[in-house]
Amino acid sequence: MDRVAFHNQRIKRVCDFINGHLDQNITLEQLSDIAACSKYHFHRIFKSFMGLSAIQFVLLARMKRASFRLAFEPEQSITDIAYEAHFESPEAFSRAFTRIFGQSPSQFRNQPEWQSWHSKYEFNPPINGERIVEVKVVDFNEKEVALIEHRGSPRRVLDTAAKFISWRKTTGLSPVKTSETFGIPYSDPNDTADDEFRFDICGTHKGAVPDNGYGVKAGLIPGGRCAVAQHKGSHDRIGDTVYYLYQQWLPESGEQLRDFPCFFQYLNFVHEVDEWELLTNVYLPLK
Incomplete structure (x- = not known):
């Protein structure tokens, strides 16, 4: 070494x-x-x-x-x-x-x-040189969701997340304790101009989404085959797991990608647990 x-x-x-x-x-x-x-x-x-x-x-x-x-x-x-x-x-x-x-x-x-x-947090702790990530191929079921679109700087995603949390709390729709929560980045935040960056924050919800002042609307996460890996720790380092899937797992797997972005399922939240305990499923849609 x-x-x-x-x-x-x-x-x-x-x-x-x-x-x-x-x-x-x-x-x-x-x-x-x-x-x-x-x-x-x-x-x-x-x-x-x-x-x-x-x-x-x-x-x-x-x-x-x-x-x-x-x-x-x-x-x-x-x-x-x-x-x-x-x-x-x-x-x-x-x-x-x-x-x-x-x-x-x-x-x-x-x-x-x-x-x-x-x-104030523009530093990254070192990571292990050799990553060991367990990847599974699963059939992901289609999800009806309520979603809010974040447009603009990735550094302001938490502002949009706060709006979605407020919508959940005030309406009682898509309650966090019984609903699933997803994030969909439509491009890499490291390589996308702020005015072109889009990130959807979603919670499972069936049926129409009533008109509201938060900008929340109905949407769909399509079903299909996906590779999934679990990221443990800070969301600031979730790119490490995403890049592993694209750079190492995908070429070796022989799989082909579907025309839908990778997406995240948040299994817990940073205001509930410490950062190192965060668990996030990273999905890579496959044909």
Whole structure:
């Protein structure tokens, strides 16, 4: 193993540990031990790979969870969110949140600036050099859905998601607990101009969708053969699983693609579980 891959492996272990232990006290000494590296060198190695210190990474990981709590769990008080993020007081949390995101927690709760928020997370932890992904070929049943189209920057998809969540809550249609939730990207967000990007957010729903002020309408996800792989972890890295299907599995499988985009089924949600526990089925439609 070369030195870069060796350090990649160390940093990944540390990032995985942080994301899986946000509720615990995390120290630099502890992270150094996990990296099997002297604490005198660990922080420099981590920063050289990630562009920020390990302790800053811990803070941003907790703030990320707090952001989703604020935006999507209005029943959670800011005080509770502050203590969950390991702040000694709501005031200290508010100062730190405002310093990082340029909005106070209450401002963010009322009108989150997701585009600016995304800029604080423009770093990617290393991944394992060799990915092992289980892929199955299944018959996907046609789904009648209610959907909302997101048009524009991928960084603003969460604004559209919030509208869909509000529609679900206010109408009682397509309830999240008993309905399936899907996302359909019509192109690669990394290679598509903002004004050409489209992403549909869907929930299973039978029958007509009543007129509404949210822009939600009826739609259909067609049935047919699909390759499916489960992505575990942050939606920010879902492209890793998508690219695996296209670049490695598809050429080796001999299968041919159907004229419908790949799509995602969200098995849980970031305001319900920590990011590392997220489970998403990635479907690749086949002929």
